[in-house]
Amino acid sequence: MTDVPLYVGLRIDVDTFSGTRKGVPQLCETLGERGIKGTFFFSLGPDNMGRHLWRLIRPVFLWKMLRSNAPGLYGWDILLRGTMWPGMLIGKRLASVVRQAAEQGHEVGLHAWDHHAWQLRSNSMSDATLEKHLALGVNAFRDIFGFNPTCSAAAGWVCSERTLLRKEKYAMQYHSDCRGESVFRPVVEGMPLTPQIPATLPTYDEIVGQNGVSDKNYNDTLLAMIKPGRLNVLTIHAEVEGQSKTILFDKFLDEAARRNIRLVPMGELLPKPEDIPEGKITQGSVAGREGVFCMQESTGQ
Ligand SMILES: [Zn+2]
Numbered sequence: 001m002t003d004v005p006l007y008v009g010l011r012i013d014v015d016t017f018s019g020t021r022k023g024v025p026q027l028c029e030t031l032g033e034r035g036i037k038g039t040f041f042f043s044l045g046p047d048n049m050g051r052h053l054w055r056l057i058r059p060v061f062l063w064k065m066l067r068s069n070a071p072g073l074y075g076w077d078i079l080l081r082g083t084m085w086p087g088m089l090i091g092k093r094l095a096s097v098v099r100q101a102a103e104q105g106h107e108v109g110l111h112a113w114d115h116h117a118w119q120l121r122s123n124s125m126s127d128a129t130l131e132k133h134l135a136l137g138v139n140a141f142r143d144i145f146g147f148n149p150t151c152s153a154a155a156g157w158v159c160s161e162r163t164l165l166r167k168e169k170y171a172m173q174y175h176s177d178c179r180g181e182s183v184f185r186p187v188v189e190g191m192p193l194t195p196q197i198p199a200t201l202p203t204y205d206e207i208v209g210q211n212g213v214s215d216k217n218y219n220d221t222l223l224a225m226i227k228p229g230r231l232n233v234l235t236i237h238a239e240v241e242g243q244s245k246t247i248l249f250d251k252f253l254d255e256a257a258r259r260n261i262r263l264v265p266m267g268e269l270l271p272k273p274e275d276i277p278e279g280k281i282t283q284g285s286v287a288g289r290e291g292v293f294c295m296q297e298s299t300g301q
Helices: 017-034 049-055 059-068 070-074 076-080 095-103 115-124 127-145 161-170 215-225 240-244 246-258
Strands: 006-014 039-043 107-112 185-188 233-237 261-264 281-286 289-296
Touching: 006 017, 017 039, 017 095, 017 233, 017 240, 017 246, 095 107, 095 127, 107 115, 107 127, 115 127, 127 161, 161 185, 215 246, 233 240, 240 246, 246 261
Parallel strands: 006 039, 006 233, 006 261, 039 107
Antiparallel strands: 281 289
């Protein structure tokens, strides 16, 4: 324990209809009871995540499903959503729930229009389709909140320099599109763009089920990764910490408070513009997560 509070950005990804309907109110309550504010990133278009999860059934993913108990973690309603009929438009059906997060003082941003499509295809979409996905997401956000999003977080950390360039037109304060170590301004085609606040800590499903990590020691493992003197950003999911792992997350918040760790909206971690160094994004992999993701190029520090 330390006398100096340790600030951790709390990034809350909301990927599905179920996570929005049940996980968001649950997290608003859990965080509200403790006076904690975070940043909710919403998926506002069709929920086809069930399709996403089933399409990924390859040996590695199946092993991961068994390791992390995907049906138990996500629930069958999430796994089946969008598999038999087109997914419901989350923002249209659940606007009041989405708005609730902002009404309770949380920072709100855009995660995706169609999380499934973005994760699977955004890097290979035509420019026009990519732009359409961004515009649909921004417009849906504005319809719900009455203002333009000031921050966004790419679904599944799937992002490229091409995407970054196209996001510039929305003039947001920051994006969280990559995994990395520190806040930076990505330089693309010689131009420094909107700052990135990378996620630094692993998600629940990335570390549980391997190297001896289980629900019993998950919180201690995660808390030990939060270090002073550097950027700390934790990503949680409305579907996991807000639905299937609420008790575990309650305990995490209690223990974090005991250790003088303060969870804050990510925007509070944004330094003054002149203090943000330039950097680059690249593509790489993360332990415990299948696929290739947008990463901050190492600064060698
Ligand atoms: Zn997501």
